[in-house]
Every structure is written in structure tokens, then in C-alpha cells.
Amino acid sequence: MTAQRSVWGETLARLSVTDERVIVLDGDLATSTKADTVAKQNPKAFVQVGIAEQNLVGMAFGLATIGYRPWLSTFGVFLTNRALDQIRMLVSQTKVPVRLCAAYSGLLNGSSGKTHQDIEDLAIMRAMPNMTVLAPADEHEARAVTEWAAGFDGPVYIRYARDAVAPVFDADYEFELGAVHTLRRGGDVTLVSTGVQASRVLEAAELLAAAGVDAQVVHLPTLKPLEDARVLAALEGAPIVVSVEEHTEIGGLGGLLAEMFARHDVSTPLRVLGLADAWSESAPNDFLLDKYGLSPERVAERVRALL
CATH class of the missing domain: 3.40.50.970 (Thiamin diphosphate (ThDP)-binding fold, Pyr/PP domains)
Incomplete structure (x- = not known):
């Protein structure tokens, strides 16, 4: 890595x-x-x-x-x-x-x-x-x-993030503006993430699978401009959509999905997982990720609680 x-x-x-x-x-x-x-x-x-x-x-x-x-x-x-x-x-x-x-x-x-x-x-x-x-x-x-x-x-x-994460793409990956990447297929819940949190969400999906929950994982590298049709196609058929972001729950990935759902009258339930409306603090990275519910283990726990 x-x-x-x-x-x-x-x-x-x-x-x-x-x-x-x-x-x-x-x-x-x-x-x-x-x-x-x-x-x-x-x-x-x-x-x-x-x-x-x-x-x-x-x-x-x-x-x-x-x-x-x-x-x-x-x-x-x-x-x-x-x-x-x-x-x-x-x-x-x-x-x-x-x-x-x-x-x-x-x-x-x-x-x-x-x-x-x-x-x-x-x-x-x-x-x-x-x-x-x-x-x-x-x-x-x-x-x-x-x-x-x-x-x-x-x-x-x-x-860009400071620390390395487990890769989710191959070395020959080519970026396309607005592309939507389905990293894992699943029918029980669709998890949407962005940035390096996508790697942790993919790990969380494997933990969920071990617990009997089949999770789909979607990664959005482009937050603006958002291509609604591509995103909606990736989320089609999902019984519930959960956004997971290393960002405040206000105005980030969850916010843009909520805005998109409103624009297109999407009735799929949407839940937003991120940092609550409070300042973060000084501590080791792994400790903070766990405390704020963004480590793979905590993401899996939070998703199971929602379901």
C-alpha cells in the first residue's frame, strides 16, 4: 500500500x-x-x-x-x-x-x-x-x-489522504469524471462512500456478509459535477441506501444524495453515517475512526443497527 x-x-x-x-x-x-x-x-x-x-x-x-x-x-x-x-x-x-x-x-x-x-x-x-x-x-x-x-x-x-488504505482499484485504473463504481454487489443494503472511506466500507461489507447481510458497495469519486442518471442507475433496486463518509453528516456525500433523491422523487430510504455536528479531537487515527463510527467494524455495527 x-x-x-x-x-x-x-x-x-x-x-x-x-x-x-x-x-x-x-x-x-x-x-x-x-x-x-x-x-x-x-x-x-x-x-x-x-x-x-x-x-x-x-x-x-x-x-x-x-x-x-x-x-x-x-x-x-x-x-x-x-x-x-x-x-x-x-x-x-x-x-x-x-x-x-x-x-x-x-x-x-x-x-x-x-x-x-x-x-x-x-x-x-x-x-x-x-x-x-x-x-x-x-x-x-x-x-x-x-x-x-x-x-x-x-x-x-x-x-487527498495522509495515510495509505487497502487498494480497491488495480494499477491500470483510469479516471473518468462522473463515473460511478460498484465495488461489491449485494441485495440487502447499498452502502455509498467516497474518498478513502470507500476502502473501509468495502471491509465493512465483508464483515456484514459474515453476519448474513449482503451489502452492495458504491464509490463516488466525483462529488461535483454529479451525474444523477449514473448514480440512480447504480442505486436502482436498493431496499435502503446508507451513505458513509469521513466528513460531517451535513452537506457532504449524504447531503448530495438527499438532494438528488428530492430532485427525482426517489422514495428509497436514505440514512447518512458520518461525523455528528461536533468538532473532532486529537487522538491516534484508528482511535478516532472507531470513536466516530467509521472503522470497518463500527460501520458494520451501525448498518446492522439500521437494518
Whole structure:
């Protein structure tokens, strides 16, 4: 297993050699986000901006207007909170091709605590007009998403996780915007997830199978733009749909499914599993995942309780 941040750094270093428009702007976190891979392999494609996230976005906007394809390297929480006004005014409203790379997303930087954990980023960025919002499931999808975003002519927010998870895709996986992936078939309940939580949900489905519950698992790497027809087709016939996300229950994956169900008058019961409306805390990653009901064991327990 390889961490998404490592795959991102390696892929971007390779892309920067073949495309001189690629430039990485870092917010003094390159050794954590692995943007230092670019700095080491192709120094001319790397700019250290320092702890100045608003300037990070402003510089990226300026570079985009003269033909560069900027990639921003920092923790997700600093993009979606400290630099939100600049993202709104300079990136979203102008539609420039800036890639907002949100490292250390969700709970998987447990020792940093609630100040550095971004559990509301999807709700914030999904509400941003013109913004494409992506959350890859594993190392292979992280590589494919990075390659795809390099050629996309518009603003992109990508949620990358700090720690490695069990892969759900093969090494030859290719990303397609709006694609819906059924990772496991089952007729008792359909579990929908996004980002690295999809790997844990797949493990939870195996635990449910051992308990006699046949769960289908669906992964949505694209949270915006959402292709309703594809999602509805994947969920067709499900007796109950349960969304599971490493994010607040408000405004994320569960919210977008509820909105879609309302748009199309879908009567299938929908339940949302995520973090409750409260701040997270500082603790080891596995402890936090278990406490907030997102470990495979706890997801299986919560689904069984719902059924």
C-alpha cells in the first residue's frame, strides 16, 4: 500500500518534467504533502510560498492568467478556511485552471487535532460555483485523478489522504469524471462512500456478509459535477441506501444524495453515517475512526443497527 500523498508527489514530479506549465506552490508543508518530491526532482517547477495561504491562491491565479497550470500544496483545512475568500473571488469566479490539492483531509491527521482536521471541506467546496470536487479512494485512483486534473481546463478541488488504505482499484485504473463504481454487489443494503472511506466500507461489507447481510458497495469519486442518471442507475433496486463518509453528516456525500433523491422523487430510504455536528479531537487515527463510527467494524455495527 502507498499513501495518496506520496503518489501525488511522484505523479506531479513526472508531469512537471513533460509539461513546463505545471508549477507547484507550497504552503511550507512540502515534506508532509510530498510536494518536496517535485522540489527535489524538478526544482524549477516548485515555489515555496511559506505559511501564507491567501498569497498561495493569489499567486496561483496570477500564474494561471499567463499560461501556467498551478497546483497548490497544503493541508485541506487551510485552503477551505484561511484562503476561502481568495478561492471564491480569484479561482471560482474566474474559472482559472488552479488545482487545489487538499492534503491531510478528514480525520487522518489525528495527532494534529481539531485545528488541522477538515471534516467540512466537501460541504464548503461543493457549494462553490464552477468547482469540480474529487475524492479518490486509493493510491491508484489518486494517481489517475492527478493525471486527469493536469489536463482539465478549470478549477479543481481534490481531497487527498495522509495515510495509505487497502487498494480497491488495480494499477491500470483510469479516471473518468462522473463515473460511478460498484465495488461489491449485494441485495440487502447499498452502502455509498467516497474518498478513502470507500476502502473501509468495502471491509465493512465483508464483515456484514459474515453476519448474513449482503451489502452492495458504491464509490463516488466525483462529488461535483454529479451525474444523477449514473448514480440512480447504480442505486436502482436498493431496499435502503446508507451513505458513509469521513466528513460531517451535513452537506457532504449524504447531503448530495438527499438532494438528488428530492430532485427525482426517489422514495428509497436514505440514512447518512458520518461525523455528528461536533468538532473532532486529537487522538491516534484508528482511535478516532472507531470513536466516530467509521472503522470497518463500527460501520458494520451501525448498518446492522439500521437494518
